[in-house]
Amino acid sequence: MSNSEPQPLVSIRRLSKRYVQGSLWSKRFEISALKNVDLEVATGSNLALVGESGSGKSTLAKCLAGFEEPSSGEICFEGRNLLALGAKQRARTRRSIQLIFQDAASSLNPGFTAEDILLEPMVIQEEGAPEERKRRCVEVLEQVGLARLLLRRWPHELSGGQRQRLVIARALIMKPRILILDEALTGLDLSIQAQIVEILRQLRKAHGLTYLYVSHNLGLMGAIAEEIAVMHEGKIVERQSVQQIFRSPQHPATSALLAAIPGGSLAFVSRPERPTI
Ligand SMILES: Nc1ncnc2c1ncn2[C@@H]1O[C@H](COP(=O)(O)OP(=O)(O)O)[C@@H](O)[C@H]1O
Numbered sequence: 001m002s003n004s005e006p007q008p009l010v011s012i013r014r015l016s017k018r019y020v021q022g023s024l025w026s027k028r029f030e031i032s033a034l035k036n037v038d039l040e041v042a043t044g045s046n047l048a049l050v051g052e053s054g055s056g057k058s059t060l061a062k063c064l065a066g067f068e069e070p071s072s073g074e075i076c077f078e079g080r081n082l083l084a085l086g087a088k089q090r091a092r093t094r095r096s097i098q099l100i101f102q103d104a105a106s107s108l109n110p111g112f113t114a115e116d117i118l119l120e121p122m123v124i125q126e127e128g129a130p131e132e133r134k135r136r137c138v139e140v141l142e143q144v145g146l147a148r149l150l151l152r153r154w155p156h157e158l159s160g161g162q163r164q165r166l167v168i169a170r171a172l173i174m175k176p177r178i179l180i181l182d183e184a185l186t187g188l189d190l191s192i193q194a195q196i197v198e199i200l201r202q203l204r205k206a207h208g209l210t211y212l213y214v215s216h217n218l219g220l221m222g223a224i225a226e227e228i229a230v231m232h233e234g235k236i237v238e239r240q241s242v243q244q245i246f247r248s249p250q251h252p253a254t255s256a257l258l259a260a261i262p263g264g265s266l267a268f269v270s271r272p273e274r275p276t277i
């Protein structure tokens with residue numbers, strides 16, 4: 001990398017992750033979920049990691065967000081290798097990397113009000129005085145277009161769309177630099193999906209957030225991301241702009257994902273105005 005190029009926000013190098021499967025009673029075997037993965041994510045970019053089920057997408061997302069320990073390799077965030085940092089520094093840096101996973105909204109703690117849910121990360125991280133914490137709750141609620149009076153509600157008193165916004169608000173409360181959305185739009189009905197996409201678009205414009213989408217759905221990712229990295233059997237096999245991926249896929253795994261898009265991919269490419277976040 002030359003000096004004139006800005007440093008990538010995230011730079012993953014030769015990342016591998018092996019899981020041991022099997023129980024005491026059955027034969028144990030190893031699965032290589034990630035095989036020497038390299039991935040750079042530029043600040044402010046809007047990248048989607050796409051691949052068939054089991055290709056290693058969630059493992060990569062979890063390693064980056066600190067929920068899994070890689071077997072080997074490096075994860076550099078703003079130039080620092082997270083895996084070489086001490087536990088305290090690592091925890092501080094990891095606030096900047098927030099992961100939203102599929103069904104996060106349905107797993108909100110039913111015994112917590114919306115306010116408790118938003119306060120929890122700050123309490124755990126011992127961040128801010130009580131007044132400051134409350135101010136931030138209101139601020140993030142506004143950012144996702146929710147009214148302040150919802151703070152007193154329990155999750156079951158919120159609509160599906162409101163719960164999904166609350167999950168995003170909770171991810172924003174520690175002021176992250178990158179949001180990883182692992183199938184976070186999957187399974188939402190289309191009107192809620194559209195609302196969430198619009199909120200994410202506004203957040204990106206207002207705060208320069210970086211997004212890493214993770215999904216098996218190339219059609220959906222083609223509509224909201226700018227670049228696509230394709231995963232297959234624990235490796236990134238291709239990375240291109242959305243237009244290039246749709247016009248001239250280079251890898252058979254990409255062609256298979258394109259073939260799986262209902263209605264075909266050509267209709268998409270010919271759309272004159274593609275909405276990007
Ligand atoms: N906690 C785990 N223990 C054992 N194997 C796992 C675990 N998590 C994922 N795997 C395996 O690793 C591979 C990649 O999984 P995953 O990253 O979840 O793929 P994707 O998100 O692309 O569907 C799969 O073969 C999966 O079975």
Ligand SMILES: [Mg+2]
Nearest residue numbers: 057058059182
């Ligand atoms: Mg997954």
